[in-house]
Amino acid sequence: MSRPLFLVDALPTEDTYTLDGPEGHHAAAVQRLRAGEELTLGDGRGGTATAVVIAAxxxxxxxxxxxxxYARPPDPRLVVVQxxxxxxxxxxxxxxxxxxxVDEIVPWAAARCVVQWRGDRGERARHRxxxxxxxxxxxxxxxWLPALGPAGSTRQVVDRVGAAAAGLVLDPESATRISTVDLPTTGEIVLVVGPEGGIAPAELAAFEAAGARPVRLGDTVLRTSTAxxxxxxxLAARIGRW
Amino acid sequence: MSRPLFLVDALPTEDTYTLDGPEGHHAAAVQRLRAGEELTLGDGRGGTATAVVIAAxxxxxxxxxxxxxYARPPDPRLVVVQxxxxxxxxxxxxxxxxxxxVDEIVPWAAARCVVQWRGDRGERARHRxxxxxxxxxxxxxxxWLPALGPAGSTRQVVDRVGAAAAGLVLDPESATRISTVDLPTTGEIVLVVGPEGGIAPAELAAFEAAGARPVRLGDTVLRTSTAxxxxxxxLAARIGRW
Incomplete structure (x- = not known):
């Protein structure tokens, strides 16, 4: 398997570096890396440094x-409204x-969501x-760490979809298959994954009015966590990333 | 959303049918279906019957x-050695x-599996x-219910892969991408998903000797439950099923 990755705020500019804090604890006390072993430091923004342990x-x-x-930013970007x-x-x-x-996840407070992110509980859920x-x-x-902002309202995520190079809404009723829909070669592809109870008709209409295409995945019904x-x-295979 | 599906041993041949046992309990007491509501009965072997509730x-x-x-058996069949x-x-x-x-899942007791299915505990794990x-x-x-047999040894799953129309082994080190590998249009496509610790070199060599091709999914490392x-x-998109 490849070298373990540890996240740092910024890539070290010197030739020697001390990995401490929670990541240092994880590397030294949990994964028990020892002198001579290799690891990767990443800033989560495309920058990585390979390193070898001198002292544990x-x-x-x-x-x-x-x-x-330094990895180039992925293009097209894959954004999921979840x-x-x-x-x-x-x-x-x-x-x-x-x-x-996934390059960015936009949490979505859809009409049929059983949970909503409100107050302290919502903040804790987002942090999880x-x-x-x-x-x-x-x-x-x-x-690259995926971007992950606060939960958006339907209005906000519809605007986001409208501004994308392509918007796709998973909809088991659609006749268009995700394996055949046209995809852009650059910019953002925003995919909308609805709640367990399904996307409400008014929401689907708003996404379509913003230019998004309903697409389906096969003939079976997928849970939101699988879809x-x-x-x-x-999509990763179709845009040549895989 | 589509009608709920309940499993029966055999499709009813009469025009009226009583759904009882655990499925009847689930339909009547948990999902609380009422007179006039629609449902599907399935035998798990391609046969389905649509039905409307007369009395709850x-x-x-x-x-x-x-x-x-009666659905035709899927072809090509997608088999995963997990x-x-x-x-x-x-x-x-x-x-x-x-x-x-997935059309069939073959549990595999690989060399680097942390758990093994032995005795009563193993039987319970398989039942889960x-x-x-x-x-x-x-x-x-x-x-269709996926077929799911007992755990196979490496020898057994290698034989299974060797008999397939195509064998693919997920291997992060492979240069061949799953999105470009040749796939058959009929018969079995058997995909091998290794344990968290990876497929052992001797196992990989045995799969290759049986005609399987190592393929990779992107550049990141996937957990066995995601891979x-x-x-x-x-594969579903590539064989035209999606």
Whole structure:
């Protein structure tokens, strides 16, 4: 398997670096990296540095930087508008979508969402999504962390879809297959994944008025936590990323 | 959303039918279907009957059959050899793969699996996979239940791969992309998804000797519970099923 990835605020500019804080603890005390082992430091914004451990402390590592690389921003960008989901379904969706390479997740407070993100509880729920995306990005060795903002209203996500190079709305009733719809070669592809109860007719109409196309994934009904990752996999293959 | 699906041992041949047992309980007491509502009965082997509720009891429904349909067996068939996974990762994989349309799941006791299915505990673990596939098939309104046998040894799954029209092994080190590999138009496509610790070199060599091709999914590292569903989505789109 490839070298483990640890996230840093900024890539080290010196040749020697001390990885401390929570990431240092994780590397030294949990993963128990030792002198001579290799790792990657990433800033989550495309920058990565390969490094080798010089000395391992209790909760930190001293490493020697052996190389630096800067990944180009992905283009087209894959953005998913993901309806809030109950239980751990939202986090499972964020985790799997991050692994398969989503570039941005826009949480969506859709009309039929059973949960809404309000007040402190909402803030905690959002932080769980952010933390999940961060862990999944590390686990999958991604040089880019997915962007993940606050929950948007239907009006806000409709505007976002309207401004994209392409908007796609997963809709089991659509006759258009996601494997055949035209895709742009640059800009943002925004995919809308509705809640368990489905996208309300007025919401679907608003997305269509903003230029989005309803598309379907096969003939079966997918849970919201499966639909996004399955659709992203098809899109990643179709735009040549996979 | 489409009509709820309930599984029966055999499609009713009469025009009136009583749905009882666990499925009747689920329909009458949990989903609370009432007279006039529509549902689907499925035998899990391609046969479905549409029906309308005539009378709802406490734990059963009397329904009138309004139509029957028999789906053709899917071809090519999508078979996944899924390494055993710890915690609920195996069940999550089975759930999501069933939703996206896997036709058969072969549990695989790979060398690097942290868990093995032995004795009563193993039998219980297998039953959880079977129950998960059944629930996911109902939830996603699939006319076919995925086949799901006992855990196979590496020798057994290598033989299975060797007999397939195409064998693909997910391997992050492969230079061949799953979106470009040649696929057959008929017969079985068997996809091998390794354990969290990766497929052992001797296992990979055995699959290759049996004619399988290593393929990769993008540049990131996917968990075993995400890899199968993402790969299946790409394959479903490529064989024209999606």
């Amino acid at each position: 402390g209790r909760d930190s590592l001293t490493v020697s930087i052996t190389g630096r690389a 309806a809030l989901a109950k239980g751990d379904r939202g986090e499972l969706a964020v985790q799997a979508m991050t692994e398969v390479g 999504w952010v933390a999940t995306a961060r862990e999944a990005a590390k686990q999958s060795r991604r040089p 996004g990752v399955a659709a992203l996999a098809v | 009891g406490r734990d059963s429904l009397t329904v009138s059959i309004t139509g029957r349909a 390494a055993l996974a710890k915690g609920d990762r195996g069940e999550l994989a089975v759930q999501a793969m069933t939703e996206v349309g 996979w079977v129950a998960t596939a059944r629930e996911a098939a109902k939830q996603s309104r699939r006319p 199968g569903v993402a790969a299946l989505a790409v």
